[in-house]
Amino acid sequence: MENKSAPLVYDPARIKDVRAAHPLRPLVPMLAQTLSGLAEETGNIMIVTDGDGRVLWREGGNTTMRRADQIGLADGHHWGEHRVGTNGIGTTLAMGRPVHIYAEEHLMRVLHTWSCSGAPITDPDSGRIIGCVDVSGITRTLHPATVALVAAAARLAETQLALRMHERDEHLRRRYDSLRGGPGVLLSATGRVISGDPAGYLGDRVHLGEPVHVPGRRMILRDGTVALLEPFSDGFLLRQSPSATAPALTLSFLGEGPPSATFEDRDRPLSLRHAEILALLALHPHGLTAEQLSFHLYGDDGNPVTIRAEIHRLRGQLGGAIAAKPYRLTCPIEADFLELRRHLSANAPESLARAYTGPLLLRSESPEIRRERDELEAQVRACLLRRGSPDDLWAYAQTSNGRDDYEILERLAALPHTDPRAAAARARLVS
Structure with a gap:
């Protein structure tokens, strides 16, 4: 049976807390001011979602919003592409760029009288897509050029996010400078390098892994040196310890028993896929791209997207022991x-x-x-x-x-x- 509506995933009593915690909350009035006039004049509605396509805010005329309620284009409903197929919100988030979806392009037949223009909003701090702004309406009222206006609103939101990020960075720098601490690399809460690495050896970002809030946790940097990660105000401080010995990653992959790894004096359970990835990286010390890893693991049927997801999970276990671009092991291997x-x-x-x-x-x-x-x-x-x-x-x-x-x-x-x-x-x- 064909779906008549996007699924409801947030209880109305809970959505207030979700909105309050979302980084786009302070920017919704600006987005509304930018686009709701267009929406109201043409009988359309403006939607703001989170990074997964769940509707958190909407603005528009009462008549159009009542029609939108019938298809789940309302607070708390999930418009991810994997939930409802092609649509202006989910497809925008899946493709990572502005799109205009015309009536018959929707997978759900009930949407064939609607058209949508959506644009993703990327957080400059984390580098992740954190939301989508969308204008939707009955097909005859929504001009395809609307996507350009929606994209401009998304860029405006990103500019505001960047300004707020730079304000936080400056506050963190002043706080660190006032303490006159020893040399170190100042990181944002997401691992973005703020100061202390003028030569750029660490790149733009340090992969923090888990758990990030353990004081004095050792990390292996891109060049193989060891550093200590310390929580500092709203971010982190990375103090390099050149004299420290990098912990070795020990792999036991021979025999009939399950594959195992030991790192930082802890035994780490491994799935077969993660063991295969570590074996390939150990056999190719200069590193492999996601495409090369995919080919070595799956042959011509491989998908680099799958490999990136597996590496992300593996780095959650081993932290800085795995570097990227290309993927490689940065610690001694036994x-x-x-x-x-x-x-x-x-x-x-x-x-x-x-x-x-x-x-x-x-x-x-x-x-x-x-x-x-x-x-x-x-x-x-x-x-x-x-x-x-x-x-x-x-x-x-x-x-x-x-x-x-x-x-x-x-x-x-x-x-x-x-x-x-x-x-x-x-x-x-x-x-």
């Missing part, structure tokens, strides 16, 4: 599969047999991981067959690939009858 590579290079079967506990990420279907896994397996097996002692061969026979390896078991079966490993190998050969 990985069992990299150690195995070093033993292979040294052609040392004894240490190789101890290091090899099983295939690399056994459940992974990533084309690049499978290639690396097969290559490691072939090299390990060849080295042990060529130079391995009975102890080395027996250790390999305990792994998932070695249990039924005919050639390995034949070598072990040839041991003296008094050696219990020979009996075990013969039993496996005939089973």
Whole structure:
């Protein structure tokens, strides 16, 4: 059954609190003054939403607003594209640019008498889209050129947000200067660099990760150095500690057990996808773009947007250990599969047999991981067959690939009858 209205997601009693906490609240009167006149004169309505497309404010004539109520173009209703399909609010937010949606372009048939012009509003502090301003109306009353006026209103809102941001920055600078603290990098609450990095080594923003409000939390910067993150007034202070030793990221990805990571003396549970991403970054120390990671993980069917979302979640666990542009690891790496590579290079079967506990990420279907896994397996097996002692061969026979390896078991079966490993190998050969 076709939807007749956008879904209601906010209880009317709650929406007041949502509005009060939203950064666009102080700018709504200005947007209303800019666009509501146009809306009232033409019988249209002005809508302001949050960054997900939930309606928080609207202005317009009573007749049009009553018609808008029937389709959910009202406070508390969700107009995200994934909820109601193509529309002037959701499509604007999904595309990140102003759009005009004409009547029949709407997915919902009930909207085919409406047209909409929307423009996104980006917060200059966080860099995120935090809302949409939209003018909607019956198709015959809404000229397509309305989108230019809506876009101008959105830019005006962004200008006001930038002015308020600069005022907060200046207040934070004066407060820090008055305390005459030691050298440090001053950050906004969102991690934007305000001062203290004249050479621009940190870029425009520092990824804060979680939890951000732990005093003295160590972070790894883009150049691999360690710094301490301290809450300061309405922002943060990053004090570099060149003498500190960057914590290593330890990866255990060989064998049949679940992949695991240790960072900052804490064990971190990993999904298979996150383990695959870390393995690829460890194998490519110079970094990979989202497109390259996507190809290595999914082949031609990959989607870089999916990779960016996964990296965002992974950085929530590992914070500054993962840098961007390109994605790369910025801390020392200790990985069992990299150690195995070093033993292979040294052609040392004894240490190789101890290091090899099983295939690399056994459940992974990533084309690049499978290639690396097969290559490691072939090299390990060849080295042990060529130079391995009975102890080395027996250790390999305990792994998932070695249990039924005919050639390995034949070598072990040839041991003296008094050696219990020979009996075990013969039993496996005939089973």
